Amino acid sequence: xxxxxxxxxxxxxxxxxxxLVMVVFSGFIVLLVATLVIVFSIRFRSxxxxxxxxxxxxxxxxxxxxxxxxxxxGAMFFFWFASAHFLRHAAAPVDAMEVHxxxxxxxxxxxxESGARELGSLHVPLGRATILYMNSQDVIHSFxxxxxxxxxxxxxxxxxxxxxxxxRTGSFHLFCAEYCGTGHSTMLGEIVVMDExxxxxxxxxxxxxxxxxxxxxVLFTEAGCASxxxxxxAVHAPDLRGIYGRPVPLADGRIVTADAAxxxxxxxxxxxxxxxxxxxxxxxxxxxxxxxxxxxxxxxLRTLERDDG
Amino acid sequence: MTLxxxxxxxxxGQTLPRSYLGAGHSVRSWLLTTxxxxxxxxxxxxxxxxxxxxxxxxxxxxxELVTPPGELVSADTYNRLFTLHGVIMVWFFxxxxxxxxxxxxxxxxxxxxxxxxxxxxxxLSWYLTIAGGVLVLASLLLGGVDTGWTFYTPYSSLYSNSxxxxxxxxxxxxxxxxxxxxxxxxxxxxxxxxxxxxxMRLPLFVWSLYAVSIVMVLATPALAVALLMVVVERLxxxxxxxxxxxxxxxLFQHIFWFYSHPAVYIMILPGFGVISEVLxxxxxxxIFGYEAMVFAMLAxxxxxxxxxxxxxxxxxxxxxxxxxxxxxxxxxxxPSAIKVFNWSGTLYGGHITFEASMLYAxxxxxxxxxxxxxxxxxxxxxxxxxxTDTYFIVxxxxxxxxxxxxxxxxxxxxxxxPKITGRLYSESFARLAALxxxxxxxxxxxxxxxxxxxxxxxxxxxxxxxxxxxxVASSLGAVILAAAYLLPPVYLGLSLWRGKPAGDNPWDATGxxxxxxxxxxxxxFAVLPVVDTEPYAYHADRVEPHxxxxxxxxxxxxxxxxxxxx
Ligand SMILES: [Cu+2]
Numbered sequence: 037x038x039x040x041x042x043x044x045x046x047x048x049x050x051x052x053x054x055x056l057v058m059v060v061f062s063g064f065i066v067l068l069v070a071t072l073v074i075v076f077s078i079r080f081r082s083x084x085x086x087x088x089x090x091x092x093x094x095x096x097x098x099x100x101x102x103x104x105x106x107x108x109x110g111a112m113f114f115f116w117f118a119s120a121h122f123l124r125h126a127a128a129p130v131d132a133m134e135v136h137x138x139x140x141x142x143x144x145x146x147x148x149e150s151g152a153r154e155l156g157s158l159h160v161p162l163g164r165a166t167i168l169y170m171n172s173q174d175v176i177h178s179f180x181x182x183x184x185x186x187x188x189x190x191x192x193x194x195x196x197x198x199x200x201x202x203x204r205t206g207s208f209h210l211f212c213a214e215y216c217g218t219g220h221s222t223m224l225g226e227i228v229v230m231d232e233x234x235x236x237x238x239x240x241x242x243x244x245x246x247x248x249x250x251x252x253x254v255l256f257t258e259a260g261c262a263s264x265x266x267x268x269x270a271v272h273a274p275d276l277r278g279i280y281g282r283p284v285p286l287a288d289g290r291i292v293t294a295d296a297a298x299x300x301x302x303x304x305x306x307x308x309x310x311x312x313x314x315x316x317x318x319x320x321x322x323x324x325x326x327x328x329x330x331x332x333x334x335x336x337l338r339t340l341e342r343d344d345g
Numbered sequence: 346m347t348l349x350x351x352x353x354x355x356x357x358g359q360t361l362p363r364s365y366l367g368a369g370h371s372v373r374s375w376l377l378t379t380x381x382x383x384x385x386x387x388x389x390x391x392x393x394x395x396x397x398x399x400x401x402x403x404x405x406x407x408x409e410l411v412t413p414p415g416e417l418v419s420a421d422t423y424n425r426l427f428t429l430h431g432v433i434m435v436w437f438f439x440x441x442x443x444x445x446x447x448x449x450x451x452x453x454x455x456x457x458x459x460x461x462x463x464x465x466x467x468x469l470s471w472y473l474t475i476a477g478g479v480l481v482l483a484s485l486l487l488g489g490v491d492t493g494w495t496f497y498t499p500y501s502s503l504y505s506n507s508x509x510x511x512x513x514x515x516x517x518x519x520x521x522x523x524x525x526x527x528x529x530x531x532x533x534x535x536x537x538x539x540x541x542x543x544x545m546r547l548p549l550f551v552w553s554l555y556a557v558s559i560v561m562v563l564a565t566p567a568l569a570v571a572l573l574m575v576v577v578e579r580l581x582x583x584x585x586x587x588x589x590x591x592x593x594x595x596l597f598q599h600i601f602w603f604y605s606h607p608a609v610y611i612m613i614l615p616g617f618g619v620i621s622e623v624l625x626x627x628x629x630x631x632i633f634g635y636e637a638m639v640f641a642m643l644a645x646x647x648x649x650x651x652x653x654x655x656x657x658x659x660x661x662x663x664x665x666x667x668x669x670x671x672x673x674x675x676x677x678x679x680p681s682a683i684k685v686f687n688w689s690g691t692l693y694g695g696h697i698t699f700e701a702s703m704l705y706a707x708x709x710x711x712x713x714x715x716x717x718x719x720x721x722x723x724x725x726x727x728x729x730x731x732x733t734d735t736y737f738i739v740x741x742x743x744x745x746x747x748x749x750x751x752x753x754x755x756x757x758x759x760x761x762x763p764k765i766t767g768r769l770y771s772e773s774f775a776r777l778a779a780l781x782x783x784x785x786x787x788x789x790x791x792x793x794x795x796x797x798x799x800x801x802x803x804x805x806x807x808x809x810x811x812x813x814x815x816x817v818a819s820s821l822g823a824v825i826l827a828a829a830y831l832l833p834p835v836y837l838g839l840s841l842w843r844g845k846p847a848g849d850n851p852w853d854a855t856g857x858x859x860x861x862x863x864x865x866x867x868x869x870f871a872v873l874p875v876v877d878t879e880p881y882a883y884h885a886d887r888v889e890p891h892x893x894x895x896x897x898x899x900x901x902x903x904x905x906x907x908x909x910x911x
Binding site: 038039040041047051054055058062065066069070072073076077080081082083088089096099100103104107108111112114115117118119121122123125126141174175176178180182183185186187188189191192193194196209211212213214215216217218219220221222224305307308320322323 | 415420421424491492493497499500503504505588589591592593594595628629633634637659660661664667668671672675676678679682683685686687689690692693694695696697698699707710711714715718719721722724725726727728730731733734735795798799800802803804805806807808809811814815890892893
């Protein structure tokens with residue numbers, strides 16, 4: 037009943053090693069302090085005949101310097117140790133499989149690149165890096181998979197990402213870890229890791245909702261994006277061809293890379309990152325398009341090639 | 346101190362002034378008092394009531410968590426319980442417990458002053474606390490608040506339909522009480538020290554109050570701003586935290602933690618002070634590394650302002666922010682570690698006795714060490730990513746707040762009780778309570794570390810079956826802990842009419858507060874004491890410590906100041 041959590045991702049294994057090192061270190065310090073306190077308490081209890089020679093000032097200074105230096109060194113070592121791990125797992129591989137996750141009180145929705153959707157569960161293939169683009173429709177939630185040792189807040193008005201490479205097939209808990217109201221503790225889900233073939237079959241069998249890219253192409257005209265963004269349009273709006281991955285200079289002087297999260301935010305929060313040289317006239321689509329439609333648009337925008345001709 | 350200090354008790358044959366307790370018995374004499382000692386007692390009564398309310402909420406929660414499905418109370422009730430527990434325990438118990446209660450009583454006595462610098466402001470602080478408390482209790486009676494004590498937006502500002510505005514206003518008003526107390530203490534320490542009490546002769550408890558006052562004055566306004574923004578957004582629908590209108594939900598977290606991380610130190614620094622007083626007294630030993638202890642406290646108070654982002658590693662803030670906050674959080678571990686080692690070093694070569702206060706103080710060292718070490722886990726970004734918002738965090742901060750601060754509060758309460766009331770309590774009952782608390786505490790909270798590591802999120806009303814065994818263990822521990830907390834009111838209460846008279850200095854301790862009568866007169870001292878030695882002069886410098894009563898510190902001072910009339 038008191039079992040360690042399953043370890044089902046690449047980073048979970050190295051997390052466990054790091055955690056173990058810290059537990060051993062902490063155990064050692066606790067033992068050291070406890071031993072000092074207990075041994076001194078017994079040896080120097082009132083009335084004991086221990087030799088209580090005076091601790092000379094110089095000695096105590098040296099002792100102090102020594103343990104201050106030792107703790108400072110220890111702290112820096114652990115900082116390096118932990119941060120190195122963090123940085124190693126910070127950036128997702130470029131070929132990671134993408135899934136869009138939508139959180140709302142109190143459920144999890146996922147949309148795959150193929151357009152397949154699921155509710156309260158997320159199927160992913162074994163051994164393949166998967167990156168989640170996450171949005172919330174209402175309050176802050178947090179996508180927590182103990183078996184992956186990963187957690188990421190899902191914040192309204194912003195796209196957060198999280199990536200992992202599953203190393204074990206099976207089904208694992210998904211919890212909402214940021215308190216989000218009445219149903220917080222029932223905002224659960226299941227992460228199902230399947231081997232590559234089984235996953236492909238599963239995806240195949242999902243009721244086809246058409247490919248995301250196709251839906252996005254249609255929507256780009258239907259939702260009125262084209263009326264401004266079409267290169268032939270009279271409205272002064274950026275040309276979106278080849279936008280994906282390009283550095284975009286913003287009106288406030290920052291330069292950001294147009295990744296999927298940026299594209300998504302540009303549609304849902306156009307006032308947030310205004311492109312340099314343009315007026316902030318783009319309407320806010322957050323109430324007009326649902327999560328899948330946005331995912332479709334983003335998918336389609338990413339396929340647009342730069343028109344160099 | 347010199348024997349002149351002894352003169353504070355009045356000379357033989359001279360009638361002592363009445364004790365502060367005897368100076369008026371009417372309700373009015375209490376409610377309009379400007380005596381720091383009476384105000385301390387008003388605070389003591391207040392925080393006891395709040396502790397009972399907050400503790401009852403915790404007990405109900407632990408009962409609820411015995412079984413995986415939520416059966417005892419509804420999810421909404423559970424959410425209100427943990428919010429109530431957090432709001433009350435943080436702002437109406439922990440924050441005022443040591444500074445406003447013990448600090449209020451001891452500070453002027455410990456620096457040889459007749460009162461704090463602004464006695465009326467001091468009373469106002471208490472009324473602000475009461476006003477804030479009444480608002481919070483009103484929100485409770487109307488139906489409660491369900492946002493968690495952290496009031497995260499946009500849940501608190503746009504989604505919760507509970508009494509958020511009322512509770513936030515309560516905390517807001519109470520905050521001004523903290524600020525006033527902080528200013529009062531700072532000015533008091535700067536201007537009211539008695540002759541000869543230089544900065545480097547201040548007892549560490551006074552230093553800890555100094556450090557904590559700085560934090561209260563500088564950090565609490567940030568809390569006020571954060572809460573005010575939530576209130577304003579709820580009342581006037583401004584959209585400050587609403588992304589659809591250009592607001593930013595994360596902004597709240599930045600402001601909130603800019604207060605609330607330093608607030609963690611509001612809730613532990615004074616404990617450091619108390620423990621230093623108690624350990625030296627019952628080890629009959631000078632504090633090991635006085636200067637280092639002072640600077641460590643100041644360093645913690647200042648560094649504490651630069652680590653708030655470690656509460657937000659998974660909030661979506663940038664990698665660089667995460668690394669910087671992680672680095673600073675590791676750095677702040679160093680002064681904390683210095684304190685633990687110096688306390689252990691203080692025991693070396695002492696003549697240690699194990700009165701109840703001492704048992705609390707020794708327990709504190711252990712629990713604080715464990716709480717602090719698990720702080721290293723959560724300072725590491727990748728580990729925090731897994732354990733944040735799980736029971737690991739719950740256990741971590743309870744080790745600091747309850748294992749640390751509540752234990753220190755009890756150490757201090759038992760230490761100064763004879764001074765406050767003039768009575769001795771039953772030492773054996775007090776020791777029993779101290780042991781029970783230690784056992785009950787670990788039994789309750791250690792399993793939560795494991796639960797968090799296994800992945801159980803916090804603030805869960807129901808949970809998967811895998812987590813049940815440890816939850817049951819934790820709930821059993823909570824029963825022991827609750828029983829232990831009920832003991833002190835009983836034997837301390839009994840001591841009021843059955844207790845032996847304490848005498849001026851039952852522990853033979855060195856602080857100035859012990860040189861006046863117990864309970865002290867309204868003016869604290871008949872003649873203000875003069876100080877000419879370092880603090881904790883339990884033995885002459887570079888001389889072997891001696892047992893309590895063998896040859897007391899007085900003998901030491903006497904040799905340096907022989908011309909007194911004692
Ligand atoms: Cu949630």
